[in-house]
Amino acid sequence: MHAFNLQPKTLTLAERLADMAVDALIDEAGLSPKPALVDRRGNGAHTDLHLGLMHASALSLWPAFKEMAEAAIAFGEVGLPLREAIGQIGRDGEQEMLATTHDVNTHRGAIWALGLLVTGAALEPQSSDASAVALRAARLSLLDDRYAPRPLSHGAQVAQRYGARGAREEAQLGFPAVIQRALPQLKRSRAAGHGEQSARLDALLAIMTQLADTCVLYRAGEQGLHTMQLGAQAVLDAGGSASLAGRRRLHELDQQLIALNASPGGAADLLAACLFIDRIESCDGVIQGAF
């Protein structure tokens, strides 16, 4: 007679990183109340998205994140061969995402940001502090993938109209919205004794205070972007999402952004990137042990 094997399976480094990336996406999607974004309350400014779709999309990306980490381990250094390998894996992952969501763009920006960060983390698991991982990701993003198509994406249209370079520039600068704003705010809010959900909302707001979110610009122009940036700052100035005054401001911001059809999808992706890096930093030993 066979007994079930109840021993926990030892995960590879690539599998652990893929788990952490997908967990970060699922945590971001469920975090509530996020202004004008999909969350547990509803669809925000979106007509074609809902929480179940965000979860299905996140899960569909697990193989892509795992393959990117495996590519990093196989190539072993930042360089064009690795850049082009993860570019292809990212494009395949995007097709998988679109097949899962019936052509709705749920996580394009997240594949880019988290894909680069997963790769940056897998390259040197013994050096997993936030800045080091972001720096390796930035160096990869600066390399020109010869096979990347150049469609007239929403981001490209916004770049032409407003000069904002969005997701590409954020990565090339080493994810300043994550490293300089979201992670410090997350730690400050935790240290102030705010609950974990409020600390994460504050981290999202910190990203929104300065981000050139091409999703917002495309949908609502400069007025939308200013409303997002000033409104997010007003919530933080009022005491953040854990305070009553901050909650009131957050509710106002939600209403204003929905009225403008302005969804901060880029900021949401960067919150997921922040939660991923936060996990890596707090699971240092786990990552390093996973060879």
Ligand SMILES: CC(C)(COP(=O)(O)OP(=O)(O)OC[C@H]1O[C@@H](n2cnc3c(N)ncnc32)[C@H](O[C@H]2O[C@H](COP(=O)(O)OP(=O)(O)OP(=O)(O)O)[C@@H](O)[C@H]2O)[C@@H]1O)[C@@H](O)C(=O)NCCC(=O)NCCS
């Ligand atoms: C280099 C790429 C990032 C492509 O960039 P580009 O700007 O040309 O392309 P976009 O298609 O606009 O995608 C960029 C997405 O990045 C998010 N984002 C926006 N601003 C920022 C920012 N400042 N910093 C970081 N990230 C940002 C944002 O993603 C979220 O929004 C998505 C919804 O957006 P959109 O499609 O415009 O949807 P809607 O307004 O809802 O439109 P309708 O459908 O209703 O009409 C949502 O998915 C969030 O994720 C931007 O959308 C890179 O992606 C690339 O080269 N991709 C090609 C594949 C590849 O080679 N990948 C490599 C993997 S390593």
Ligand SMILES: Nc1ncnc2[nH]cnc12
């Ligand atoms: N929660 C969310 N709502 C809308 N767009 C998003 N893109 C990434 N996360 C999102």
